[in-house]
Amino acid sequence: MNVEVIAVGTELLLGQIANTNGQFISQRLALMGYNCYFHTVVGDNEERLLSVIENAVKRADILLFTGGLGPTKDDITKEVIAEYLNCKLVYDEPSLQSILDYYKKVNRIPAENNKKQALVIEGSEAFFNDNGMAPGMAKQVDGKTYILLPGPPTEMKPMFQKVEDYFIKNIETDGKIYSRVLKFFGIGESQLEAELADIITNQTNPTVAPLAAEGEVTLRLTAKAESQEEAMSLIDRTESTIKAIVGDYLYGYDQDTLDAKVFSLLKKAQLTIASAESLTGGLFGNTLTAHTGASSVYKGGVICYQNEIKEHILHVPQTVLTNEGAVSAACAEQLARNVRKLFCSQIGISFTGVAGPSELEGKSVGTVYVGISIEGKGEKVIPLQLAGTREQIKMRSAKHGFSELIRLLKFNE
Amino acid sequence: MNVEVIAVGTELLLGQIANTNGQFISQRLALMGYNCYFHTVVGDNEERLLSVIENAVKRADILLFTGGLGPTKDDITKEVIAEYLNCKLVYDEPSLQSILDYYKKVNRIPAENNKKQALVIEGSEAFFNDNGMAPGMAKQVDGKTYILLPGPPTEMKPMFQKVEDYFIKNIETDGKIYSRVLKFFGIGESQLEAELADIITNQTNPTVAPLAAEGEVTLRLTAKAESQEEAMSLIDRTESTIKAIVGDYLYGYDQDTLDAKVFSLLKKAQLTIASAESLTGGLFGNTLTAHTGASSVYKGGVICYQNEIKEHILHVPQTVLTNEGAVSAACAEQLARNVRKLFCSQIGISFTGVAGPSELEGKSVGTVYVGISIEGKGEKVIPLQLAGTREQIKMRSAKHGFSELIRLLKFNE
DSSP: OEEEEEEEOHHHHTTSSOOHHHHHHHHHHHHHTOEEEEEEEEOSOHHHHHHHHHHHHHHOSEEEEESOOSSSTTOOHHHHHHHHHTOOEEEOHHHHHHHHHHHHHTTOOOOHHHHGGGEEETTOEEEOOTTSSSOEEEEEETTEEEEEEOSSHHHHHHHHHHHHHHHHHHOOOSSEEEEEEEEEESSOHHHHHHHTHHHHHHOOSSEEEEEEETTEEEEEEEEEESSHHHHHHHHHHHHHHHHHHHGGGEEEETTOOHHHHHHHHHHHHTOOEEEEESTTTTHHHHHHTTSTTGGGTEEEEEEOOSHHHHHHTTOOOHHHHHHTOSSSHHHHHHHHHHHHHHTTOSEEEEEEEOOSSSOBTTBOTTEEEEEEEETTTEEEEEEEEOOSOHHHHHHHHHHHHHHHHHHHHHHHO | OEEEEEEEOHHHHTTSSOOHHHHHHHHHHHHHTOEEEEEEEEOSOHHHHHHHHHHHHHHOSEEEEESOOSSSTTOOHHHHHHHHHTOOEEEOHHHHHHHHHHHHHTTOOOOHHHHGGGEEETTOEEEOOTTSSOOEEEEEETTEEEEEEOSSHHHHHHHHHHHHHHHHHHOOOSSEEEEEEEEEESSOHHHHHHHTHHHHHHOOSSEEEEEEETTEEEEEEEEEESSHHHHHHHHHHHHHHHHHHHGGGEEEETTOOHHHHHHHHHHHHTOOEEEEESTTTTHHHHHHTTSTTGGGTEEEEEEOOSHHHHHHTTOOOHHHHHHTOSSSHHHHHHHHHHHHHHTTOSEEEEEEEOOSSSOBTTBOTTEEEEEEEETTTEEEEEEEEOOSOHHHHHHHHHHHHHHHHHHHHHHHO
16 A cells, blocks of 8 residues: 655745655654655646646555645645545535634634635545644545645644544555554664664564664554554564663654653653753753743753853853863763752753864864753763764754653653 | 756655755745746655656656765666666766765775766766765756756755756746845735735836745845846845835845844854843754854853743842733843843843743733843833744744844944
């Protein structure tokens, strides 16, 4: 079974936005074990969209469209597909009701084009939109499956769970496919592959597929089985074997991220943290405060970009700065401890290093120290030698910080 | 003349990366006045890549490929296109020499597949790669133009200037096309369109096309002329008319960004800045420190996520926090002034507000105050009411801060 992902929207062809929906969907398809051979982007143009559909039915089993379900004249995806399939458009009652309720609430009369959003292709299964007005839909015709999803990622992403459920229920495969993704940090893809070479090469159910992302590695375990129970038991067994070898680097599953994990561990433990950021320049704080309710665990921090700030606000002794330098384990330790005390938090974390492109204090680009201080337990400093651009070094430094926090907080559980 | 942008790489179809090259190239093509009707992504597979080429020559004048020029067996783009065009591959001497020089320098012998990167399609114009080993290339056959560029954005983006030069020299259009992009902040797309309705609707050389990006609006002025001089004079004249109407919101041109502009203005004026970030959580500092040499202007800052930090480290009087709240003009003013003093910088900037999703202190989501304090000149507070997700509100707050800094620094020039 192979899928073509088709994004509809002139804004993509003008470069106003990147096709991040294509990436998201591809990741999820890969996790489910479906092949994706083509992504296509086409504008809001009937003739060209039709030509894309005609091409795609020749080379894919499943056509997955995003975008063009909105209220304006430009939004033509479902109209063109309905025409292609020779089907009518009909109202999806729950979606229509939800639109009417909304306009009642804001005391306005919906125009026809607002109601148009509730139209779906006749005979399709509608996916209610919990984050917008236009429902998604799926329909099978002549052995091909047509999936239509809204374009805004905030609507499409949460809806994708319904697509996965639809696939599991409706798409015939040899047995059903179930996956689990194990997420690793702190181990390279090649090292992980080497350690697990035997399992990756020889195991067939579940299959074990590594995938490297930005500074992280994931393993996708995909099992074919008659029931979910059977699949999960196969996956559990393989996960145990993997954990025995590289369990130290495993931090989460599926949609987990390092920072979300830290946020939930801190919240659970009712611990607070403060940060002292030199080379990361605020990236750690910015990442942690992406989570709703961050203020319950994150007290804040100091961006100590210049040495005088390290000295005068975070009280790093001048001797440390002079003798060992700002990029040193001693400085990282001082920063972590002192920011913890200054902010009256239980944990302090610090980042100091050389983001590049030039060396600093005679230390090479990518030399980084992450310091962690825990009330009553003392300090720990992790020395790193990172590669990449300025942006990548900043980002990987922050990730190492989150990863080390997970390790320490889990140990505390 | 229309272009199809074709990205080659299985990693895109697995969702390991998004096709940001497609976005970048589309933006630049739009600036140059070329149409782009399709983006296609295909994996490292000969048969499927061939089918994509066959499709594209039917519907596009220019086929612009990215990716698949590297040293591994997976990298097949130039091989497949050469085969399709019935051409040989030959060494591009400057690229080969550069590869040989590199291996000599690191004292290693290049393998055949390292040298393979210097191969180009016979008769093509090679684009030397200043940031990697594989050159790009362009070749015209039977009225179609084939452009091949490396996949890594760090190599492709700087090379794109050479593609633009190639287009201007080689692609026949009715006269040559020249563009300038004016970048605006602080004015919505619809307001800008309304103010400039007459120019946008009636003017044909240059044409004036608005484009909304994340919280920003750009105007693309595209002139057709026999010479660059003539085009620039046409564009200058229209720019003057536009500036007379909405010049207050204009902050830069072409590839300018708000934060790069602030960085260069601060550097030029030899001024330093410090930040007090509440709702932005470090985003301002993180953005400013993306620029090499940021430490010459950015002293650092305090991420004052909790009220006790605002009070105890940044000395916001308790009465302000109790009576007016953390989300208030008075608090923003205190934060900006006090962070400036604490960090001994000439400028202090502060961000306090409600990123959402819930209201705070009875203030609605999107209520934001940006404070700016300048040594010897006093404080200014900009009250904002922003819309969007948590992430968008943080980002737009930071952009408003950068925009206001530009205004103040330009006035100081």
